[in-house]
Amino acid sequence: MKDNQAIHMTEELPDIESNFKIHPFTEGTGCPISDVDEPHLHDFYVVHYVASGSGSCVIDFETYDIIAGSIYFISPGQLHLWNPEGPVDGFVLVFTEEFLKSPEAPVDNVFELDFFNSVLNSPMFMLSTEQKGELAGVMANLRREFSTRKQGYETVLRSYFHILLVSLQRMFFDRLQRPGVRTENRIVREFKKFVSDEHSPQLRVQDYAERMNVSVNRLSSVIKEVTSMTPGQIARNELVLSAKRMLANSEMNVSEICYELKFEDPSYFGRFFKRETGFTPSVFREHVRGKYRQLT
Known part of the structure; x- marks a missing residue:
């Protein structure tokens, strides 16, 4: 049986520590591993934040515009392709479900997050000016801790990561406006x-x-x-x-x-x-x- 699916596995991520990594938005694509100009899958969760740039991306056969100030959520197994028109700036946050599991985590498991593995919700989320400002501070702290890696950085990193998830979940609640x-x-x-x-x-x-x-x-x-x-x-x-x-x-x-x-x-x-x-x-x-x- 021939099976040549482009599936990027967690162990292929370079220097990944604690099942978590932050990349700059790779030139020409949203793939957190390398420049890939073909449809591909991951076995991990990915959050793409686009600070600037344009073009389109395809996630499970649905086409979405690449719009500055937007976040794109990719769940494991989702087939996707990025097709930017010129340079794209931002970041790519990669994590596994294992990284999410800790006694201090704000949710028991990834199914409590509205923006992954969703039946109804779009994988694209456009941020308001206020929301962009809120996330900018959290992301700056995340990226600083990840890059400097001072003593105890993993504990601090998880804390900022949990703050990011809670912030994103609140934004989704505000958009959905559905109690319960x-x-x-x-x-x-x-x-x-x-x-x-x-x-x-x-x-x-x-x-x-x-x-x-x-x-x-x-x-x-x-x-x-x-x-x-x-x-x-x-x-x-x-x-x-x-x-x-x-x-x-x-x-x-x-x-x-x-x-x-x-x-x-x-x-x-x-x-x-x-x-x-x-x-x-x-x-x-x-x-x-x-x-x-x-x-x-």
Whole structure:
């Protein structure tokens, strides 16, 4: 089986310490590893802040403008490509879920953050003038601690990192203006991540509910209330998204992708994909690769 997906792993990050690193915005791309002018994935979380520059970026097949004063959140496994028009200035913050886990962390896990693994929220967030000023101070402290690395810097670094997460979460709360959305969206995001990781058409909603330690009724009602979709719809959407990523970013043939996604029959996989997208897998692959070639 050929699988040439461009997946950047945590261990490939140069000199990463404590699963956390800050990079200047690499010239020509948002990739925190090197200049990459092709669609690629990460197995870690990335926050891109654009201070200046323009162009476009594609995150899981949706195109977003590169706008100064905006933040872009990339979750593990999201296929993305940066296509700047000229120089881009800013920073790239990289961290793993392991870095987030500490007794002092402001959240129990990454699913409590509205801006990662989201079903509803855009991965792009435009900051107001006030918000840019607020984050500038936190980021200056983060970057100073990371670059100087004085005694005890990791403890201070985590503290500033937690302040950054709380600040971003507050900004999202202000935008969403939905009381109680944090708890409910945590369940939705956790379900989405489980489905994305497993990508199995054989698993039932009951299987996911048991893993999440919630009842099927609770899971279904929360997802329906927050997203207006059923758990089954989200599961199918994630399965299709996984197939799209593999078609766009690997050399596996359609049958290999079918079995990788735990479908038992390539013909059924083809019918499923066309029913959900309107394209056969082969036509979609040709279409999306043509689109990426135009961008690069």
